Amino acid sequence: MQFDFTPFLLSFKLASIVSIILFLIALPLAWWLSQSKSKFKPILEALSAMPIVLPPTVLGFYVLYALSQNSPLGAFVENYLGVKLVFNFYGLVIASCLYSFPFMLQPLQNGFESLPKSIIEASYLCGKSSFQTLLKVALPNIKPSLMTAIVITFAHTVGEFGVVLMVGGSIPGETKVASIAIYEFVEMLDYKSAHIYSAIMVAISFIVLLLVYIFNYKQKNIGFLR
Amino acid sequence: MIDIDVQKWLKGSNGRMELDINLSIKEGSFVSILGKSGSGKTTFLRILAGLEGARGSIHVEDKFWLDKKHSIHPRCRSVGFVFQDYALFPNMSVKENLLFANKDEKLACKLLKLTELEQLKDTLPTTLSGGQQQRVSICRALMRKPKILLLDEPLSALDMLMREKLQGEILELHKTFKTTTIMVSHSPNEIYKMSDFVALIEDGKVKKYGSPKEILLKTSGSQKFSFRGRILDIYKADVLSVAVIAIDNQIVEVVLDSNEEKILKVGDSVRVSTKAFSPVVTKVC
16 A cells, blocks of 8 residues: 555645744734733633634634635635635635634743743833843743744644634645544545554654653753743 | 922722822932832832833933823833842843843943952853842843932842842942932841932831931930830749840840830830940950
């Protein structure tokens, strides 16, 4: 049997793109939330945590609806940019970004909130702006949270199933990621392939998490965490 | 002159209280702030630095840091602040901490030399002792040559020897840079030694403002000695009653007469004073 790596490559491509996009979006928001005393903060926090509690099918259904040709957004993008957003890779990226958002946001926000308030204030008193403080003081001192946020987002995107199936379907080489490939093997009673794919997923997940824990353990010993 | 007139409502341990501080401070002077915990001392410093909002005005050298319409952001205020927990950046070495405030290599080297930190300039702050961290924090606060240096109980976490050494260093730096300095402190000894003026704050208001002599020396009349203390124990020795009284870090025994014995009990806050004595002062090695 020839082993097909395409679903894995697709999973990792999707996860990498989603992690990068989410990092860029979640970082400023996490920083703002950690420093803000705004009345709107709880609302934003609740909204951003929704994907954790919602069934993936609900999220998938809404995303499918919003991106399809029948919705204003989907129609706009298709008419003006000539791009379809559902049942292709773009749709997967958008859906995954929504689904994995809290996994990037929350560790970053928790990391920022755990920093002593005084070192942020000290940075302002050193004449630095909020942006410089984020880059030079806050980020370098939350390395474990940073690592956790990126890795968990990546791993969570690799592991997602429901949303991907709803929005992307199962088009080989386009939207058929590893988790969906396994589902199809089981449906076709091809247990051997399902075993191989599943074992690879288990191994990858374990190694990734192990690396995170080892990294965080070392950081703690250096004394970055108090 | 630095004119400060600020108000802010605070939630204290005894309910709401209004911080209302009106002070004029001569440029280049060393002012200490004395008061019980919860009296608003730290909040006052934070308002000066712009870390907390308040009503009123702060006027420093022709510039309003705070008035009815505007409050200047802390980064534009030209304030050096030494936090109680030092607040050093853990990801930067000692020298990088200083240069982060101002990229002036010469000044950084000068300050590190003055505080005997040259050898440690490439070390990360987490590996330093409390006294060393405090010095780095003071140096960093001076890097931007601030108009006002604010010290929030800078020496309270250090032992006696380190305290005395750092008191000397802070004074030395104050004289070298002639920065107007405002320091919160609990120690009368420290305040007397270091400051030109003392503000006594009670319940958010300035109760007294004057020279350390006027504020701190509580003697009156013919009393030569007068100390505040607390009675730890009263016991009978033959016919006499003896009180054990804690005065600052020392414990003394004082014989009570029958009247005093009736009034006083363990736990009382007392003043111990002597009249018309000529005390003997002997040098201790």
